[in-house]
Each structure stands twice: as C-alpha cells, then as structure tokens.
Amino acid sequence: MTRPARYEPSERTTPTRARHRAAYDRAVVHAILDEGWVCHLGYIRDGAPVVLPTIYARVGERLYLHGSTGSRPLRETAESGTGLPVCVTVTHVDGLVLARSAFHHSVNYRSVVVHGTARSVLGEEERAAxxxxxxxxxxAGRSRDTRPPNAKELAATSVISVDLREVSAKIRTGGPNDEPEDLDLPHWSGVVPVATTRGVPRPVADLSPSVAVPAYLATG
Incomplete structure (x- = not known):
C-alpha cells in the first residue's frame, strides 16, 4: 500500500507559533532524521518530565533508540504491557541569525518532533536489524565491517521502537526580521552559517599499520 506523501497534522504536531514553518512531508521529515546521530527522548517519570539524549536510527516508518538494559525508560518500556508514552526530538542548527535588535536574534534550524508510544524490541531478527x-x-557501511555483538553484549543492550505516526518538522531559514525603524542602526546584521563536518579519521594507537582507512570513511 502506498503511503500518503504527508503525515496528518494533529493537535500536538500543530505549532502555536510560526505555523508557516511547520512541515509534514514524509521526505522532509525523513531527511532531517537521517542526517542526525543524537535524539532527545522525553517521558514522564514519577510525575516529572525527563529528557535524555541517545542515539537512534530510522528504518522506514519506525525509529529505533538504543540504551542499556538498566536504564529507567528502557526498563519501564519493557515492564509495561502498553508501552511508554514518549516525545522524541531531533534538531540541526544551520545558522546563527544576528539582528540589529536583541529581540530578533534567532537560529536557523531544522527539527522533527515525534509523539508516540515506545515499545521494547524483543524479536531477535528485528533487534539484530x-x-x-x-x-x-x-x-554507512560500518555494520558490515565490525564484529557482531556477542551474547553478553546483547544481554546488556536494549532497543526501543517508536512508530512515525504523529510527526512534524519545523524549519527556519533566511535572515533576521529587523524592524523598519532599526534598519539605520550601526549594528551588523546577518547570518553566521553553522555546519557539522566530519574530520580526518584518526586511527587508535594500537591499530595495526596493515589496516587501511576504509573507503566509507573517505573525506574526499
């Protein structure tokens, strides 16, 4: 079955401010998620909000989040018969927006917010994938160039999944929104681009000289 090109907006995924920056296109959401490495997992613990950073991956319409079997949210997810209500966020900063006024300083960014229910991944095949x-x-390419986890490591590792159903992206681009009366002020105004780049790979000290840098780490 062909999926719709957009996620259906909900009350939780509709911004109360700057609604024109919201996006629900699957391709846009997937691109933002696929570019990142760290997400923030939010949930309620003992009546109070908790937000934890963790690594994640998207496979189709599902996010997988990694953690230790001893971590609180993963343990609560495993113990719950209905799963754990969560909010997962991913954000990329693309620029610092410097306005003539302090009020209009901002950040250019791309973000995704996912509301859903986290469930423990227990099936061996899905967990390995x-x-x-x-x-x-x-x-990309690294999983085929490593030793697979052994039984002890698997026992210490948990994975939870969150389906991409209630999802939105929010994006800011462009320069500062200076007020007309501020245009003649003698203050620099513009955008300072921000980008995350990979550096030159540094081998560990005990690596054999015979082990070459793999092609997937080529920096061009």
Missing amino acids: ALDALVEQAV
Whole structure:
C-alpha cells in the first residue's frame, strides 16, 4: 500500500507559533532524521518530565533508540504491557541569525518532533536489524565491517521502537526580521552559517599499520 506523501497534522504536531514553518512531508521529515546521530527522548517519570539524549536510527516508518538494559525508560518500556508514552526530538542548527535588535536574534534550524508510544524490541531478527541500523546511522557501511555483538553484549543492550505516526518538522531559514525603524542602526546584521563536518579519521594507537582507512570513511 502506498503511503500518503504527508503525515496528518494533529493537535500536538500543530505549532502555536510560526505555523508557516511547520512541515509534514514524509521526505522532509525523513531527511532531517537521517542526517542526525543524537535524539532527545522525553517521558514522564514519577510525575516529572525527563529528557535524555541517545542515539537512534530510522528504518522506514519506525525509529529505533538504543540504551542499556538498566536504564529507567528502557526498563519501564519493557515492564509495561502498553508501552511508554514518549516525545522524541531531533534538531540541526544551520545558522546563527544576528539582528540589529536583541529581540530578533534567532537560529536557523531544522527539527522533527515525534509523539508516540515506545515499545521494547524483543524479536531477535528485528533487534539484530535495529542494532545494525544504529551503527549504519553513524557511518554507512560500518555494520558490515565490525564484529557482531556477542551474547553478553546483547544481554546488556536494549532497543526501543517508536512508530512515525504523529510527526512534524519545523524549519527556519533566511535572515533576521529587523524592524523598519532599526534598519539605520550601526549594528551588523546577518547570518553566521553553522555546519557539522566530519574530520580526518584518526586511527587508535594500537591499530595495526596493515589496516587501511576504509573507503566509507573517505573525506574526499
């Protein structure tokens, strides 16, 4: 079955401010998610909000999040018969927006917010595929160039999944929104681009000289 090109907006995924920056296109949402490495997982613990950073990967319409079997949210997810209500966010900063007034300073960004229910991944086949995807999210091609996890490591690792159903992106681009009466002020105004780049790979000290830098780490 062909999926709609857009996620259906909900009350939780409709911004109260700057609604023109919201986006629901699947391609846009997927691109933002696929570019990142770290998400923030929010949930309620003992009546109070908790937000934790963790690595993640997208496989189709599902996010996989990694953690230790001893971590609180993963343990609560495993113990719950209905799953754990969560909010997952991913953000990329693309520029610092410097206005003539302090009020209009801003940031150019791309973000995704996912509301859903986290569930423990217990099936061996899906769990193995999810762990490979988490490695691939960091560096494409890496999962085939490592030793697979052994039984002890698998026992210490948990994976939870969140389906992409209630999802939105929000994007800001462009320069500052200076007020007309501020245009003649003698203050620099514009955008300072921000980008995340990969550096030259540094081998560990005990790596054999015979092990070459893999092609998937080529920096061009």
